[in-house]
Amino acid sequence: MMIFQLIQQLIHQAISVQLIERDDQIYVRNQLMSLWQLNEFREVDQIDKRELSIQDILDLMVQYACEKGIIEDIFDLKEMLSSKIMNCFVARPSTVNRIFYEKYQQSPDLATRYFYELSQNSNYIQMKRIRKNMDFQVTTEYGELDITINLSKPEKDPKSIELERAATTKKSDYPMCLLCAENEGYDGRIGHPARANHRMIRLNLVEENWLLQYSPYVYYNEHCIVLSEKHTDMKISKRTFMRLLTFVKKFPHYFLGSNADIPIVGGSILSHDHYQGGHFEFAMERAEVDWTFEMKGFTDVQCSVVKWPMSVIRIQSEQISSLVEAATHVLETWKKYSDEAVGIFAKTNQTPHNTITPIARKKGERFELDLVLRNNRTSEEHPLGIFHPHSDVHHIKKENIGLIEVMGLAVLPARLKQELAQVESFILGEENNVGEYHNDWANMLKEKYQRKANSTNIEELVRMEVGKKFLKGLEDAGVYKRSEEGMAGFKRFIATLS
Ligand SMILES: [Zn+2]
Numbered sequence: 001m002m003i004f005q006l007i008q009q010l011i012h013q014a015i016s017v018q019l020i021e022r023d024d025q026i027y028v029r030n031q032l033m034s035l036w037q038l039n040e041f042r043e044v045d046q047i048d049k050r051e052l053s054i055q056d057i058l059d060l061m062v063q064y065a066c067e068k069g070i071i072e073d074i075f076d077l078k079e080m081l082s083s084k085i086m087n088c089f090v091a092r093p094s095t096v097n098r099i100f101y102e103k104y105q106q107s108p109d110l111a112t113r114y115f116y117e118l119s120q121n122s123n124y125i126q127m128k129r130i131r132k133n134m135d136f137q138v139t140t141e142y143g144e145l146d147i148t149i150n151l152s153k154p155e156k157d158p159k160s161i162e163l164e165r166a167a168t169t170k171k172s173d174y175p176m177c178l179l180c181a182e183n184e185g186y187d188g189r190i191g192h193p194a195r196a197n198h199r200m201i202r203l204n205l206v207e208e209n210w211l212l213q214y215s216p217y218v219y220y221n222e223h224c225i226v227l228s229e230k231h232t233d234m235k236i237s238k239r240t241f242m243r244l245l246t247f248v249k250k251f252p253h254y255f256l257g258s259n260a261d262i263p264i265v266g267g268s269i270l271s272h273d274h275y276q277g278g279h280f281e282f283a284m285e286r287a288e289v290d291w292t293f294e295m296k297g298f299t300d301v302q303c304s305v306v307k308w309p310m311s312v313i314r315i316q317s318e319q320i321s322s323l324v325e326a327a328t329h330v331l332e333t334w335k336k337y338s339d340e341a342v343g344i345f346a347k348t349n350q351t352p353h354n355t356i357t358p359i360a361r362k363k364g365e366r367f368e369l370d371l372v373l374r375n376n377r378t379s380e381e382h383p384l385g386i387f388h389p390h391s392d393v394h395h396i397k398k399e400n401i402g403l404i405e406v407m408g409l410a411v412l413p414a415r416l417k418q419e420l421a422q423v424e425s426f427i428l429g430e431e432n433n434v435g436e437y438h439n440d441w442a443n444m445l446k447e448k449y450q451r452k453a454n455s456t457n458i459e460e461l462v463r464m465e466v467g468k469k470f471l472k473g474l475e476d477a478g479v480y481k482r483s484e485e486g487m488a489g490f491k492r493f494i495a496t497l498s
Contacts, residue, residue, distance in 0.1 A: 003064055005044045007032050010057045010085070017054070017121045019089045031088040035081070036070060054121065055128035058082045075160040076190045082123065083194035084187065090122045093184060096199045108251045112279070115201060116222050119214045122197045129154065130218055134417060138467025142308055143283040145467055146409040148219055149416050160190075167191040176231040179272040181211055203250075205243040215276070219404060219411055222279035226256060227272060234261040234270045236356055238328040244275060244360035245320045245367055254279055257359030257370075259403045264376040264385040265355065265477070267402040276403055283408030284308055284370065285361065296498035301326045309474040309482065310406055311373040311490060316366050327369050331356050333497055334373055342489035343386060344375055344479055353377045357406050372406050373479050373493075389473035395437040396469040401477040410470040420466065424458045441465075 011028060014020050020028055033041060052060075062082050066073040071081055090096070096118065104111035119125045134149040156164075167190040175182035178193065181200065188194030193216075201212040209229040214222070226247060240258055247256045256277035259267030290307040295315075300322050306312040313330060317323045335354045338346045346354050357372040375387050382390060389397050397410060404411060419435055423442045426434045427449055434442045449461055475481065480490040 003036055003038070003061070004042050006057055006061050006064065007041075008044055009052060010054065010061070013052075013054050013057065014089045014121075017117075019118075019121050028088050032085065035084060035088075036065065036068075053128070054086075055123060055126065058085060058123060061085060074163060074190075075154065075156050076164070076188065076194070080188045080194040080196070083196040083198075086123045086197035087185070090118070090197050090199060093199050097202055100201050109253050112222065112224075112251060112254065115212075116214060118199070122199075124195075124197050124199075125214055125216055125218055126152070127218075136463050138464055138470075140467060140471050142471070143286050143408070145283050145470060146220070147412065147463070147467060147470060148409065149412045149414065150217070150219075151414050151417060152217060153414065164191040177269060177272050179225070179227045179269060179274050180231050181227075181229055203247070205246050206239060208243075210243070220278055220280040220282075220409060222254070224254065224277050225274055226277060227274040230273075231271070232273050234259065234266065234273050236261045236331065236358065238324060238331075241324045241327040241331075241358060241360075241369065242320075244358060245323060245369070247275070247277070248360045248362045248367065249320065251277075252362040255285070255359060255361045257357065257403045257407070260355045260357045260374045260376075262352070262355050262376050264378070264388055264400060265357070265374040266376075266400065268400070284312065284359075284406070287312075289314070293494050294498070295326060295329070298322060298326045298329070305490065305494070306370065308478075309471060310401075310478040311480040313371045313373070313494075314368065315371065316363070316368045318365050318367070320367055323367050323369055327358065327371060330371050330497060334493070337493060337496065339489055339492060342480065342486060343377075344489075345377055348377060357403055359403070359407065374477075375479050385477075387477050387479050390476045393469045393473045393476070395435075395441060396466060397473045401473060405470075405474070406477075408474075410473075412466075412470075416466075420462055424462050427453050427462070428455065428458055441469075 007029060010032070011025055014028070015022060015025070029041060033039070062078045065071045065081055066078070071077045096115070100111050100115055103114050120127050129152040132151040134151060136147050137144045138147060172189070175186060183195040184198050184200050186195045186198070188196070198213070203210045203212050203226065211227050211229060212224060213227070214224050217223070236258060244256050244258065248254065254277045256275050258275045261270065263270065284306070288307045289304040292302070292304040295301060295303050300317050300319055302316045304314045306314050315323060315326050317326070334356060335352065336346050337354060338344055346352065353375045355374050357374055359370040361368045377386050378384065379386050382388065384398070388401065396416070397412060419438060422434050423438055423445065425431050426442050427446045445462070445465055453461055480486040
């Protein structure tokens with residue numbers, strides 16, 4: 001009986017969030033029945049009165065399938081079933097695109113809101129998991145930094161991990177990567193996410209086909225990804241600036257930025273050109289201007305350096321073409337630039353180290369580009385990167401400072417939830433089970449807060465200290481330190497631009 005009830009409930013919910021219309025009911029029901037190999041349907045008079053969300057119903061359906069032996073109780077297989085169930089409710093890509101562009105005619109905001117809601121209602125973005133993340137803000141001299149402890153990735157059971165390992169040795173190149181267009185509607189397999197319910201919006205950026213989707217992990221509001229139709233390497237170039245600015249012209253309520261195109265300072269995927277954007281204001285956007293300057297030959301471009309732990313040049317203009325030329329000039333100059341006094345070398349043994357993390361926005365009539373100067377050189381002292389979080393912050397943040405971190409949002413690993421609680425209880429003198437790599441930090445905090453800390457303020461105090469560690473990581477990643485020496489170095493580079 002249970003499965004009939006769940007199917008009815010899911011259809012009921014899908015109609016109420018406008019995923020389907022009443023006319024679709026019988027058709028969708030038949031599609032769902034085939035997933036459970038049912039060839040007849042029994043109406044259930046009393047459907048469960050509890051207000052179960054789509055995600056709750058899906059969880060129960062998947063659980064039922066496992067109990068009945070329809071699928072094995074393995075993480076990836078459960079994801080595939082749940083994505084296939086939702087695919088029965090989501091229109092084909094051409095229809096989704098048509099509706100998106102009809103709404104776009106009224107306003108770009110209406111179009112993205114439609115697509116964001118669809119991506120959540122279809123459970124492609126799994127909000128039930130994302131809501132588990134711990135988010136907080138920390139006040140610093142640079143403004144409020146955002147911290148997120150990422151708890152939305154479910155723990156995989158040992159059997160899933162074993163199967164995944166076996167599957168990755170059997171190399172498959174379809175889809176080539178997690179970002180490829182071929183993921184749209186793809187069933188998934190062990191070791192590759194289920195994407196049957198996934199849809200993408202077609203975009204034309206500078207006479208090329210690009211696609212818009214949301215990040216399934218949404219680290220901030222309407223966190224979107226804009227990706228190339230082709231599986232092609234990340235590359236920061238004049239065309240990058242053109243595409244970013246064309247996008248914010250089309251969607252002025254969104255920012256769009258790119259990760260850098262080389263390891264250590266780039267994002268996790270360098271093999272597929274893509275950008276990240278969304279409807280969110282980061283601390284870097286709010287950061288004040290430190291000083292302004294003029295760039296010879298670019299009279300309609302306003303230039304400044306931003307007060308930020310990393311080294312950011314902000315340029316603004318009403319003309320996209322002027323901004324693109326100015327940004328290209330900064331990029332080309334920076335790529336060749338060395339300044340031994342502050343440890344910046346454009347190349348070692350023919351390997352280039354300099355690049356830029358760019359972020360585009362539209363502010364009223366003006367377009368704005370933030371160009372964050374990056375360098376990925378390593379040394380014996382800093383094998384993971386000289387301009388990368390140093391070893392004293394690795395117990396909190398060891399991963400790359402990518403686009404999202406650059407702008408002031410730290411995405412921290414799930415282990416920290418428990419570990420920070422252990423540090424808190426250590427400071428309060430309750431128990432000592434702090435992990436070895438947090439020892440120095442925990443001892444320092446204990447000494448600092450012994451008198452001040454109590455059970456009501458301890459969480460806040462430790463969070464503030466986590467924020468300080470993140471800020472230290474950003475400072476490490478900055479090519480010009482905010483010291484007198486560092487700022488003099490920054491000014492030397494700026495001088496070469498004119
Ligand atoms: Zn790809």
